[in-house]
Amino acid sequence: MGSFGKWIGGGLGWAVGGPIGALVGFALGSMFDGSVTAGTAQLPGHTAEGDFKMSLLVLVACIMKADGRVDKAELAVVKKFLVANFGEEGALDALQILKKLLDQPIDETEVAMQIGQNLNYSSKLELLHLLFNIAYADGEVVASELNTIQRIAQIFRIDRLDFESIKAPYMKHVDTNWAYKSLEIEPSATNEEIKKAYRKMAMKYHPDKVNDLGEEVKKSATEKFRSINEAYESLKKQRGIN
Known part of the structure; x- marks a missing residue:
């Protein structure tokens, strides 16, 4: 081999x-x-x-x-x-x-x-x-x-929302709502809904979900996990969420 x-x-x-x-x-x-x-x-x-x-x-x-x-x-x-x-x-x-x-x-x-x-x-x-x-x-x-x-x-x-969530970080330069799409919510979402969505998405994309595919794949999964955090931090900054 x-x-x-x-x-x-x-x-x-x-x-x-x-x-x-x-x-x-x-x-x-x-x-x-x-x-x-x-x-x-x-x-x-x-x-x-x-x-x-x-x-x-x-x-x-x-x-x-x-x-x-x-x-x-x-x-x-x-x-x-x-x-x-x-x-x-x-x-x-x-x-x-x-x-x-x-x-x-x-x-x-x-x-x-x-x-x-x-x-x-x-x-x-x-x-x-x-x-x-x-x-x-x-x-x-x-x-x-x-x-x-x-x-x-x-x-x-x-699921369509999952697809849009994965695509969203690559569209930052053309889509002002990319952070909302990353968290699978609408711009009309309340601050509490944003926090709830972040917790849900952080669980969905946790790198441990692909543990059985090896360390290299887990490492790349961590990038998607980080993009969820980035989206959340962006919305917190926009809205002044503590």
């Missing part, structure tokens, strides 16, 4: 089958000339750290293909993101796999359905958070990328 094990962590579970299994098998088969899961496969239906990471790479490939072309600038942005979130060694492995995925046709609906059926809700929220991180890593809002993430969220059956 070589250094590939660094990327998938504790192995693969349900991602060895279905459309993702076919994509990953092709990508890794061409790189490692052997069984993709030899010595690392876990029970079908079990979500392993590797399942989440492979799901991320497949969906990143979908987003990068969204505008019909993949350029070096996009790959550079993704590499920077991967290094920041998963370390240098893991990022290099992931980038190799991603390049192979980009060479294949991917049915966005099929892979999103497989992921949606196997990941729990908290893990799906974190996956969307990471996709937004990548889509906006270059500071540019691209409609094709946003539309792809929105379609994925719909297949995941993500």
Whole structure:
């Protein structure tokens, strides 16, 4: 398996089958000339750290293909993101796999359905958070990328307010109500409703919710947790809440 094990962590579970299994098998088969899961496969239906990471790479490939072309600038942005979130060694492995995925046709609906059926809700929220991180890593809002993430969220059956909450921090420069959307409330909310919403959201996005996906994913989940705090602090300042 070589250094590939660094990327998938504790192995693969349900991602060895279905459309993702076919994509990953092709990508890794061409790189490692052997069984993709030899010595690392876990029970079908079990979500392993590797399942989440492979799901991320497949969906990143979908987003990068969204505008019909993949350029070096996009790959550079993704590499920077991967290094920041998963370390240098893991990022290099992931980038190799991603390049192979980009060479294949991917049915966005099929892979999103497989992921949606196997990941729990908290893990799906974190996956969307990471996709937004990548889509906006270059500071540019691209409609094709946003539309792809929105379609994925719909297949995941993500609640509309949850989707808007994840998107809101990336829209600060164009949406004056971003902090309210982050906390899933209306600008007409009372101060007490804001406090209550903050406590609810802090529980929903607590990093411990994705404990089983490994320290690297938990670290990235902490960023979303911080954005909830940032939204709350922004509203406290606006309204003079103690």
